[in-house]
Amino acid sequence: MIKIGDKIDDRYRITSRLGTGGMSEVYEATDVISKRVVAIKIMKEELMNDYENIRRFKHEVAAVASLQHPNIIKVYNNGEVNGRPYMANEYVKGQTLHEKLLFLTKMQPYEACEIMLQILSAAIYIHNHGVIHRDIKPHNVYYMADGTIKLGDFGIATNEEMSNANPDEHILGSVHYLAPELCQGKKPTPLSDIYALGITFFELVTGHVPFDEALPIDIAVAHIKRPFPMPSKVDPSISREVEKIIIKACRKNPIDRYQSAQAMADDIENVMKNRNNFKEKKSFLSRIFGFK
CATH class of the missing domain: 1.10.510.10 (Transferase(Phosphotransferase) domain 1)
Incomplete structure (x- = not known):
């Protein structure tokens, strides 16, 4: 379970929970290296028993990781936390x-x-x-x-x-x-x-x-x-x-x-x-x- 104050990959410190989507939980976090605020999307734990869900989540990362455009939300990084895939996105206010x-x-x-x-x-x-x-x-x-x-x-x-x-x-x-x-x-x-x-x-x-x-x-x-x-x-x-x-x-x-x-x-x-x-x-x- 992700808690406020947790640090992901020794880099992203969770500061608040922003909400939940169809496939993921979304948290606000601070990148302790770059000092910028990011949005962390972590795949829901209850979906981890379905390979197709995992594939689709990772597919989103692959689809946008190389896209750099001012009108597209950036993906800064990705990895796994407690065996669940996550991605660190541009925080959209x-x-x-x-x-x-x-x-x-x-x-x-x-x-x-x-x-x-x-x-x-x-x-x-x-x-x-x-x-x-x-x-x-x-x-x-x-x-x-x-x-x-x-x-x-x-x-x-x-x-x-x-x-x-x-x-x-x-x-x-x-x-x-x-x-x-x-x-x-x-x-x-x-x-x-x-x-x-x-x-x-x-x-x-x-x-x-x-x-x-x-x-x-x-x-x-x-x-x-x-x-x-x-x-x-x-x-x-x-x-x-x-x-x-x-x-x-x-x-x-x-x-x-x-x-x-x-x-x-x-x-x-x-x-x-x-x-x-x-x-x-x-x-x-x-x-x-x-x-x-």
Whole structure:
């Protein structure tokens, strides 16, 4: 059992418990060598009897250990404590976008564009390095106090070259953000991430996910068969130009989507240049604190 004051690998002194996730316990710790504060993710003890859980946890470490980007949560180190794998991550002082949406309900289209550009910057980087995130959603995107966006939680990320390795894993991910081809058991590609980015954009500007049926299977069927709802029908203040980006990212057929995160980012940047596309051009910080 991990206790406050414990030291891991003679380096990370546990200072508080931050919470728990699906696979791990998370602690705040101080790196006694670098003096920086880190977040320690330790695999839950009750999951250690399943090799697949261990493999998935270690896979997250491998997926992000070499990724260095300002919009991706850093992994500083990893190892084992009491036989349980752990990783020392960048300590993120901020909320998830999901938590922000619970507070704000939705975001102004302009600030949503600002946020999306940062998420897309991370997506461009990981795709260029052959990594598919597979679980992009507001719950896995962190909003720092200075407005910086950080993409995290690479627990089910995969390498493009290995995406055929286990067909049973193709349907992993949050069903509200799952691309139609993944709902059908097909292999993940960067275009699957594009779909999830489009759903995230939709949720930021409308405050809702496009398909929210009671049962996961019904949500999956909706992704495959039902027409994608027009964001402007939910909120008429959303401009046609912003709407077009969301709709293109969320096409049922991957061939009809943006073929890269860069292409989607380029369109968002172009839309932001025209003030007429936004009724209210305010950032998140200005809306909360009244900054001009």
